[in-house]
Amino acid sequence: MYWQKEQECLARPDLEKLQLQRLAHTLKRVGSNVPFYRNKYSQLHLNPENVTSLEGLRDYPFTSKQDLRDNYPYGLFAVPLRDVVRVHASSGTTGSSTVVGYTRNDIVTWSDMVARILCGAGVTPDDVIQIAFGYGLFTGGFGLHYGAERLGASVIPISSGNTKRQIQIMQDFKTTALVCTPSYALKIADVMMDMGVNPNGLSLRYGLFGAEPWSEAMRQEINSRLGIRATDNYGLSEVMGPGVAGECQECNGLHINEDHFLVELLNPDTLEPVAPGEVGELVLTTLTKEAFPVIRYRTRDLTRLLPEPCPCGRTFVRMSRMLGRSDDMLIIKGVNVFPTQIEAILFDIEGTEPHYRLIVERENNEDKLTVMVEVVESIFFDEMKKQKALVETIKKRLASELGVGVEIKLVEERSLERFNGKAARVIDKRQL
Amino acid sequence: MLVEQIAVFLENKSGRLAEITAILAENSINIRALSVADTADFGILRLIVDKVEMAKSVLRENGFTVGKTLVVAVEVEDKTGGLARVLKCIKDAGINVEYMYAFVNKTGENAVLIFRFEKMDEAIATLQKEGFTILSREQICSL
Numbered sequence: 275m276y277w278q279k280e281q282e283c284l285a286r287p288d289l290e291k292l293q294l295q296r297l298a299h300t301l302k303r304v305g306s307n308v309p310f311y312r313n314k315y316s317q318l319h320l321n322p323e324n325v326t327s328l329e330g331l332r333d334y335p336f337t338s339k340q341d342l343r344d345n346y347p348y349g350l351f352a353v354p355l356r357d358v359v360r361v362h363a364s365s366g367t368t369g370s371s372t373v374v375g376y377t378r379n380d381i382v383t384w385s386d387m388v389a390r391i392l393c394g395a396g397v398t399p400d401d402v403i404q405i406a407f408g409y410g411l412f413t414g415g416f417g418l419h420y421g422a423e424r425l426g427a428s429v430i431p432i433s434s435g436n437t438k439r440q441i442q443i444m445q446d447f448k449t450t451a452l453v454c455t456p457s458y459a460l461k462i463a464d465v466m467m468d469m470g471v472n473p474n475g476l477s478l479r480y481g482l483f484g485a486e487p488w489s490e491a492m493r494q495e496i497n498s499r500l501g502i503r504a505t506d507n508y509g510l511s512e513v514m515g516p517g518v519a520g521e522c523q524e525c526n527g528l529h530i531n532e533d534h535f536l537v538e539l540l541n542p543d544t545l546e547p548v549a550p551g552e553v554g555e556l557v558l559t560t561l562t563k564e565a566f567p568v569i570r571y572r573t574r575d576l577t578r579l580l581p582e583p584c585p586c587g588r589t590f591v592r593m594s595r596m597l598g599r600s601d602d603m604l605i606i607k608g609v610n611v612f613p614t615q616i617e618a619i620l621f622d623i624e625g626t627e628p629h630y631r632l633i634v635e636r637e638n639n640e641d642k643l644t645v646m647v648e649v650v651e652s653i654f655f656d657e658m659k660k661q662k663a664l665v666e667t668i669k670k671r672l673a674s675e676l677g678v679g680v681e682i683k684l685v686e687e688r689s690l691e692r693f694n695g696k697a698a699r700v701i702d703k704r705q706l
Numbered sequence: 707m708l709v710e711q712i713a714v715f716l717e718n719k720s721g722r723l724a725e726i727t728a729i730l731a732e733n734s735i736n737i738r739a740l741s742v743a744d745t746a747d748f749g750i751l752r753l754i755v756d757k758v759e760m761a762k763s764v765l766r767e768n769g770f771t772v773g774k775t776l777v778v779a780v781e782v783e784d785k786t787g788g789l790a791r792v793l794k795c796i797k798d799a800g801i802n803v804e805y806m807y808a809f810v811n812k813t814g815e816n817a818v819l820i821f822r823f824e825k826m827d828e829a830i831a832t833l834q835k836e837g838f839t840i841l842s843r844e845q846i847c848s849l
Contacts, residue, residue: 649715649748649771656713656752656775657804657822658743684748686717688769 275586277393277425278386281533282588289589290328293536296561298325301334304567307352310345311569331536331559336545336570342372342512351375353565362511363411365677370615374413374511375565381420383562384514387531388421391520394529394586395505396480397451399426404444406454407485407608408434412677413515414485414608418453421517427451434458437465444476451480455608456488456496456504460639463499473500482507484516485608487596489706493525506595513558513571519593527580527592534562537591538570539579542600553578555600556593574601602700604634606641609678613699616645619671623664625652631690634702641704644681645672648690707830708776709843710758711820715771716742716749726751729768735761738846739820741807752807754779754820756847777822778830779841784810784817792819792838799832801825811849818849 276282284292301322304311314335315322325331342350346369351358358375365371376384397403403422407414415433422429430447432440434454440462443449452459459481466473481496481504488506496504507520508528518535519528530537539554540547548554556573560566576599580592604611613632620628629648634641647653647668655661665682672680716722723742730737738754755761758774765772782788789808796803802824810817818841823829833840841849 651771651773654713654715654771654773656711656750656773658745658750659804661748661750662745684715684717686715686722686769687771689717 275393276588277390282390282529282590284533284589286589289532292533293561294326294328296533297328297331297536297559298322300559300561300563300567301325301331301569303352304569308350308567310341310350328536331538331570334570336557336572337568338572339372339512339574342374343370346371347373348375350568351565352567353377358565360416361411362413362416362515364511365411365609366615366675370612370618370675372512377564380564380566382424383534384417384517385420385424387514387517387534388417389425390531391507391517392418392421392425392427392451392482394520394522394588395451395482395507396503396523397422397425397427397482401450401480402428402430402448402477403451403453404430404432404440404447404449406432406434406440406452406458412609413509413511417509417515417517418482422453437462438469441466441469441471444478445471448477450477451482452478452500452502453482455486456483456492456506457486457607457636457639457641459483459496459500459504460492463496464639476501478502481505482520484508484520486605487598487706489595492706508575508593508596510573510575513560513568513573514563518558522584522586522588524584524586527584527594529584529586529588529590529592532590535559536561537579537593539577539593542574542576550581551578553597572600574599574603576600604632604643604700604702606634606643606676606678609676611643611676611678615675616672619675620645620647620668623653623668623671624650626650629687629690629692630699632700634700634704636704642681643678644683646683646685646690648687649684650687707778707840707842708826709754709779709820709841709846711775711777711822712753712755712758712762712765713773713775714751714753714765715773716744716751718744718747718749723751725768726765726770729764730755730761733757733760733764735764738849739807739809739818741805741820743805752805752820754846775822776826777820778826778833779846780819780821780833781811781816781839781841782819784815788817789819792833795832795836795838796823796829799828801829801832818846 360376363373409415481502484507505521509516509518519530536559538557542555576597577593631646633644736756804822
């Protein structure tokens with residue numbers, strides 16, 4: 275039921291005392307070890323020694339994804355590389371990628387937090403857990419893997435893709451818990467039907483889903499089609515990876531691991547705290563990270579805090595499932611995609627300001643991103659061979675930049691509506 | 707020896723070809739030959755017209771993406787084997803054809819073959835050596 279009951283059920287006053295201790299320590303560390311923070315704080319005459327309440331953090335500047343990009347690759351590390359035992363990174367090339375690091379202690383802390391989420395969802399050391407998240411620079415696969423091992427479950431590190439094999443393994447290895455994106459769980463259910471596999475004949479009982487937004491309706495569908503209990507979990511590599519927050523079996527909001535993260539929920543325009551119960555942007559400060567502490571990180575994820583006590587007994591605050599983004603980031607098959615990344619590649623190929631539109635759909639429970647590109651003279655050829663080669667070039671370069679496949683549709687010049695705002699270039703037709 | 711051809715990018719949606727031909731007609735531009743290469747999503751329209759620059763600018767004004775390419779126009783008698791002889795000579799010289807299309811001129815005696823070769827200069831030299839008639843830009847326009 276709990277992995278670290280003492281911490282997970284800590285009385286609020288004790289929790290806040292612990293948070294303040296850890297916050298002061300973290301601010302001091304970044305202020306002395308990371309030039310980025312040191313310079314900012316000295317410019318603003320902020321002295322971490324003077325932080326005597328959690329509210330004191332509100333004087334400190336935010337950290338954005340751009341700050342992480344600007345300090346690529348190791349600029350924000352607070353320990354020498356010698357002490358770093360793991361590095362993860364987002365997709366994208368220099369300039370758009372973000373890199374994070376972990377010390378040996380960080381890996382243990384991270385594993386414990388993931389183990390808490392797994393326990394909360396009902397997983398025990400007796401379970402066989404199939405991890406269908408990608409293993410690699412993406413934090414999803416390794417994050418869940420280490421947590422599940424720490425918990426003592428039997429881990430099947432199958433990684434993502436090859437759905438028929440996933441199902442085969444699920445049958446043969448008697449998988450009891452599935453880890454993937456919620457849309458992939460539905461895809462698995464579809465393929466099971468095609469293969470004539472009856473989910474009721476499987477050992478599957480739990481599903482832990484994350485890395486993309488989903489809805490209560492999707493949960494009901496997954497539960498009934500796979501015969502499992504699906505829970506939501508949340509994380510982001512910039513802050514740690516999966517394990518930042520997760521649902522308990524009440525399935526009514528995600529408990530944030532508040533002994534390791536300080537939570538703020540702010541209005542993304544005014545950057546002031548929202549009124550209780552209102553939707554705001556989640557801003558997180560790490561309290562225990564050694565290699566990659568981050569102060570007031572703007573996650574750009576919109577949610578709502580649920581302060582009422584949870585019947586499960588955990589005292590950590592819950593947040594609602596993710597309600598959207600305060601920027602134009604898209605999540606395609608669990609991969610974070612920014613329209614600006616696409617724009618930069620198109621600009622490079624066309625040699626001029628590209629006109630494009632992004633269409634996001636969900637077909638057979640799989641995300642599909644189509645990039646509509648206006649054909650200007652620099653990318654127009656009289657030979658079909660060259661025109662088709664151009665489509666392939668765009669496809670390959672985007673796939674390598676984004677880490678997810680896209681479709682390209684060439685359209686006539688001036689056929690796409692002109693907008694001032696960039697967000698209007700995205701048409702998201704997905705209905706979750 | 708080379709003839710200018712214009713190419714227009716077309717999405718596969720109804721009425722685009724009609725629109726282009728209407729624009730050209732309104733501007734008294736005569737189409738000598740045309741061909742369309744297409745995929746499921748888009749097409750490339752290639753045109754030989756009498757007023758190249760004008761055609762380019764009016765189509766651009768109407769929002770089309772227009773390119774200009776040089777092609778070779780070969781005149782052969784409109785008889786069995788006319789095209790085969792040209793292609794054999796090109797094949798023997800080891801030159802690839804990127805694309806081609808043809809039309810029969812007004813008198814009905816000769817056919818004109820429009821070629822885009824991988825190696826244009828080499829192709830022209832080969833055709834000339836074999837005695838084929840290559841039409842100039844002026845000749846095409848006056849057909």
